[in-house]
């Protein structure tokens with residue numbers, strides 16, 4: 568069994584490493600393909616492109632996992648929303664109130680997963696956005712998201728309640744679509760979790776995730792990683808006790824001195840600051856040593872506390888991987 572899967576199952580092994588957003592704009596080989604396409608969506612819907620780009624960082628760095636080259640906005644796309652990625656604007660979603668998920672629209676992703684599994688033995692991570700994060704991209708524009716406030720959220724509470732329920736079912740279905748295609752582990756990116764107060768975090772993050780995990784685990788034993796980015800300490804604590812969750816991914820704001828507040832019976836992933844990887848040097852070395860030390864006695868997957876930044880130099884990633892390997 569791979570060290571990634573062993574760690575996800577709670578065993579202490581040599582520290583595996585992969586990086587959120589490892590496939591993408593920091594890689595020249597990605598940019599070369601990207602330049603041939605006007606529309607990012609075309610790339611996400613081409614199984615050959617999915618296969619090639621997913622494997623790029625694995626080939627270059629010898630990482631311990633591959634993550635499917637896809638996006639959390641594939642669910643809105645397959646549910647009748649217009650999804651666009653205009654240069655420098657962040658993603659834009661034209662919301663479709665009906666929000667009816669058609670799984671066949673994501674057959675190219677399934678095909679991409681199958682392709683990767685025929686070519687490579689590397690553990691493959693599938694993913695979705697959590698219900699709240701997915702919805703926040705559907706209902707709010709970039710400016711609203713950047714200054715998400717209580718009024719805006721509570722004004723929409725009833726409407727959001729309904730869609731959270733729909734998304735909880737859709738996400739469980741799409742997860743199983745990926746499981747059946749051959750993924751080895753599954754991550755739920757709840758990147759916008761930090762927008763919510765404790766009450767809404769429980770209602771829109773913890774409770775739906777509990778249902779999603781229960782549903783997936785009733786059909787498969789795939790390991791599940793949850794990433795409630797920027798949740799409060801009590802939020803992280805409650806999330807970590809979600810029944811049958813295998814691993815919690817910690818963002819870079821999580822204070823590792825509070826590790827012992829979390830569920831001791833799961834594994835951990837994270838949490839180097841992406842800016843430290845961007846800048847490299849002694850500061851990166853120092854922090855990565857501290858992370859390895861803090862997790863010395865825990866099953867731990869080395870990762871960032873959020874995605875790789877586009878300007879990150881290749882040599883810093885190489886250095887990071889080497890340091891974790893030599894640990």
Ligand code: CP3
Nearest residue numbers: 587588589590591635636637638639655657658756758874
């Ligand atoms: O390597 C990997 O981790 C796999 C691929 C991946 C992408 N998106 C590809 C992508 C993953 C895991 C995601 C998840 C994702 N997408 C999240 C959750 C994680 C996070 O970062 O918080 C979110 C919030 C999104 C939504 C999204 N998609 C954003 C904010 C952007 C950037 C838009 C912009 O204009 O800067 C995207 C586009 C996107 N998704 C790119 C990639 C490689 C950039 C592609 C490009 O412009 O060439």
